[in-house]
Amino acid sequence: MFPKYNVIVVGAGHAGCEAAVAAANMGSKVLLVTMNMNTIAQMSCNPAMGGVAKGQIVREIDALGGYSGIVTDYSMVQFRMLNMSKGPAMWSPRAQSDRMMFAAKWRDA
Amino acid sequence: MLEGHPNIDFWQETVPGMIVKNGVCTGIVTSLGLEILSDSVVLTNGTFLNGLIHIGEKNFGGGRAGEKSATGITEQLLSLGFESGRMKTGTPPRIDGRSLNYDKMEIQLGDALPGKFSYTDTPVIEKQLPCYITYTSEDVHESLREGFDRSPMFNGRIQGLGPRYCPSIEDKINRFADKDRHQLFVEPEGWNTCEIYVNGFSSSLPEDVQYKALRKVAGFENMKMFRPGYAIEYDYFPPTQLNMNLETKLIKNLFFAGQINGTTGYEEAACQGLMAGINAHLAILDRDPFILKRSEAYIGVLIDDLVNKGTNEPYRMFTSRAEYRILLRQDNADIRLTPIAHKLGMQGMDGRLERVNSKIENASRIERYFDDTSVDPVLINDFLDSVDSSPLRQKVKARSIVTRPNIDIKDMRRSLPYLESYLSQYDEETITIAEVSMKYDGYIRKEQEMVDKMDRLESVKLADHFDYKTLKSLSFEAREKLNQIRPRTIGQASRISGVSPSDISVLLVHVGR
Numbered sequence: 001m002f003p004k005y006n007v008i009v010v011g012a013g014h015a016g017c018e019a020a021v022a023a024a025n026m027g028s029k030v031l032l033v034t035m036n037m038n039t040i041a042q043m044s045c046n047p048a049m050g051g052v053a054k055g056q057i058v059r060e061i062d063a064l065g066g067y068s069g070i071v072t073d074y075s076m077v078q079f080r081m082l083n084m085s086k087g088p089a090m091w092s093p094r095a096q097s098d099r100m101m102f103a104a105k106w107r108d109a
Numbered sequence: 110m111l112e113g114h115p116n117i118d119f120w121q122e123t124v125p126g127m128i129v130k131n132g133v134c135t136g137i138v139t140s141l142g143l144e145i146l147s148d149s150v151v152l153t154n155g156t157f158l159n160g161l162i163h164i165g166e167k168n169f170g171g172g173r174a175g176e177k178s179a180t181g182i183t184e185q186l187l188s189l190g191f192e193s194g195r196m197k198t199g200t201p202p203r204i205d206g207r208s209l210n211y212d213k214m215e216i217q218l219g220d221a222l223p224g225k226f227s228y229t230d231t232p233v234i235e236k237q238l239p240c241y242i243t244y245t246s247e248d249v250h251e252s253l254r255e256g257f258d259r260s261p262m263f264n265g266r267i268q269g270l271g272p273r274y275c276p277s278i279e280d281k282i283n284r285f286a287d288k289d290r291h292q293l294f295v296e297p298e299g300w301n302t303c304e305i306y307v308n309g310f311s312s313s314l315p316e317d318v319q320y321k322a323l324r325k326v327a328g329f330e331n332m333k334m335f336r337p338g339y340a341i342e343y344d345y346f347p348p349t350q351l352n353m354n355l356e357t358k359l360i361k362n363l364f365f366a367g368q369i370n371g372t373t374g375y376e377e378a379a380c381q382g383l384m385a386g387i388n389a390h391l392a393i394l395d396r397d398p399f400i401l402k403r404s405e406a407y408i409g410v411l412i413d414d415l416v417n418k419g420t421n422e423p424y425r426m427f428t429s430r431a432e433y434r435i436l437l438r439q440d441n442a443d444i445r446l447t448p449i450a451h452k453l454g455m456q457g458m459d460g461r462l463e464r465v466n467s468k469i470e471n472a473s474r475i476e477r478y479f480d481d482t483s484v485d486p487v488l489i490n491d492f493l494d495s496v497d498s499s500p501l502r503q504k505v506k507a508r509s510i511v512t513r514p515n516i517d518i519k520d521m522r523r524s525l526p527y528l529e530s531y532l533s534q535y536d537e538e539t540i541t542i543a544e545v546s547m548k549y550d551g552y553i554r555k556e557q558e559m560v561d562k563m564d565r566l567e568s569v570k571l572a573d574h575f576d577y578k579t580l581k582s583l584s585f586e587a588r589e590k591l592n593q594i595r596p597r598t599i600g601q602a603s604r605i606s607g608v609s610p611s612d613i614s615v616l617l618v619h620v621g622r
Contacts, residue, residue, distance in 0.1 A: 022386030
């Protein structure tokens with residue numbers, strides 16, 4: 001029923017989704033296994049991405065070819081650059097996202 | 110995204126275990142008993158492994174509100190020799206935005222000129238939703254305290270350690286008893302829903318206690334609840350059991366990413382997923398693992414901390430965890446990392462690398478312009494006066510103005526028409542890079558020198574299979590830890606807790622330095 005895959009990813013939260021696209025964009029054949037296709041890329045806690053230090057991480061993910069930044073850009077309802085009164089090492093982007101759009105954008109065909 | 114990718118297939122089922130033969134992972138077994146084969150497996154189970162949800166005195170198995178937990182994987186990993194632990198996290202109630210009185214709260218608007226996350230050509234948000242800020246009070250705290258005897262946090266039912274920097278409201282009023290109020294952020298869940306996320310009010314108190322207390326918050330007098338907050342306990346695997354590429358030390362071709370490694374946060378999870386996905390691919394081809402240095406990325410800091418220091422409470426990222434903060438900025442992540450991804454062979458990076466290269470080139474052009482262009486006192490003194498910066502007596506180079514405190518390029522452009530017309534050919538991103546580079550030149554150079562010094566230690570490789578027990582001049586703890594973590598370099602060894610500077614000297618002598 002299944003071909004042999006290069007990479008199987010178990011779980012389709014933020015880690016699982018990024019793992020699947022990263023392996024796939026490197027050229028692997030990937031199977032993403034989830035308990036529930038309807039809850040792929042849930043923001044199960046706060047409807048926001050980024051914040052101090054975390055915003056830097058999202059920018060890094062984007063720079064390496066991950067999708068979290070792109071998905072956030074398409075689903076945000078508010079954007080703030082935190083710590084603008086401090087030096088540039090502390091500038092941190094943060095966005096409120098539409099939780100449902102975020103998940104839908106991740107699944108997008 | 111996912112469904113648009115020709116290399117990604119989907120399957121919906123619970124996975125109770127992996128296929129492991131002779132210390133190598135070769136696929137998974139599903140709950141229907143299907144065996145699906147693969148070269149490598151990445152586990153990203155989040156809070157689902159033996160997840161247990163607590164609301165007051167009630168608790169039930171679950172991986173998330175309304176979803177069942179997953180069993181089998183922990184048990185199999187333990188039988189393979191892994192060590193596991195329990196962690197706890199929590200989430201606040203979701204409430205009905207139609208029942209709130211926003212007049213009693215402070216409004217929090219988005220930026221007037223909003224930015225975005227991606228370096229690709231994603232859209233910039235045009236219309237934004239506001240958030241609101243309100244506060245708890247003594248009255249609210251009193252209500253919450255009444256439920257403490259029914260709190261799973263305080264009666265010992267929850268054993269897992271929770272995130273220190275994202276504590277529940279009951280934790281906050283207990284630990285910071287002298288504070289008479291705590292800030293709450295009232296955050297919309299989306300464009301087309303009235304659902305509200307009450308940031309700052311994470312709780313596992315009984316639902317009636319949460320409800321009663323919330324109704325005493327300013328603006329929440331008529332609040333209706335959609336679902337109560339809850340705490341969840343789940344299994345994690347101390348990340349010292351991983352190699353730097355997020356592959357487990359015990360089982361080849363098995364990778365872990367996210368909360369299973371003891372982290373908290375979407376961003377922390379997502380970046381580990383990315384790194385595990387890349388490394389799972391590289392491992393198949395026997396290519397070198399992809400490891401980011403602490404001086405290259407927060408992602409490097411995060412994985413280095415996890416693998417070498419471990420964590421017994423949910424790990425979240427802070428700027429204070431990074432020693433090279435001025436290098437690891439949000440504005441230069443593409444300059445730092447896109448060339449690396451391109452070289453690695455990540456798809457779709459050709460155009461992006463070109464963009465990065467032209468950004469670097471343009472930024473240095475701007476810097477040269479500031480070095481070469483003079484500023485006339487007549488044009489700029491009014492502006493300098495308005496920001497309390499001492500006026501010019503004679504012409505100076507533009508760079509010496511931009512490096513003054515309290516002055517930025519944006520303001521200078523307004524006073525100097527020729528500067529405005531020169532800069533108008535560049536985008537904001539590029540101008541920011543040039544400005545930061547000029548303003549923080551000294552700090553950037555100093556940090557870079559520190560990095561170069563550390564790099565010398567990072568380049569001294571340690572043998573893969575050396576038995577540190579035989580090196581008696583090491584402290585006993587160092588021998589144990591080095592055998593456990595198996596650092597790849599002297600630099601990595603120096604960050605292992607329990608490995609002292611004198612142990613590092615011993616190692617340097619041992620490798621012949």
